[in-house]
Amino acid sequence: MPMIYRNVALAWSQFDKLARISQRLATTCPALCTIIVHQAETNAKALVNSPFSRDLSVETATYYANIPSHIGSELGYEKLDTHYLRSLLLEYFGASPPRLHMLPPDLADSSDSS
Numbered sequence: 001m002p003m004i005y006r007n008v009a010l011a012w013s014q015f016d017k018l019a020r021i022s023q024r025l026a027t028t029c030p031a032l033c034t035i036i037v038h039q040a041e042t043n044a045k046a047l048v049n050s051p052f053s054r055d056l057s058v059e060t061a062t063y064y065a066n067i068p069s070h071i072g073s074e075l076g077y078e079k080l081d082t083h084y085l086r087s088l089l090l091e092y093f094g095a096s097p098p099r100l101h102m103l104p105p106d107l108a109d110s111s112d113s114s
Helices: 015-028 045-049 058-069 082-093
Strands: 007-012 034-039 099-103
Touching (some): 007 015, 007 058, 015 034, 034 058, 082 099
Parallel strands (some): 034 099
16 A cells, blocks of 8 residues: 655665665655655764664754755755766656755755756
């Protein structure tokens, strides 16, 4: 049975895991509108111990909550080839891909990635 999630946020540090999760989301969440991918810092041990959830600060949760209503280009950052990663991750979704926002470890570094 498909899930009804419309917006999801993922922390990631390894691309292969992100690709597998994207493939699974495409199959299980056909109505998905937004994927927020927040790059984890390489020393984030919480992600190793708890890959499915982590505590968020109020500021980060508020930032995530406002992203689906973001108008304009999807969010990205200069140190990552967001166009290339989007093309790889969104191919699983076919003709109706969700918007994919790729965020750096420090949210202050994110910007429109037109």
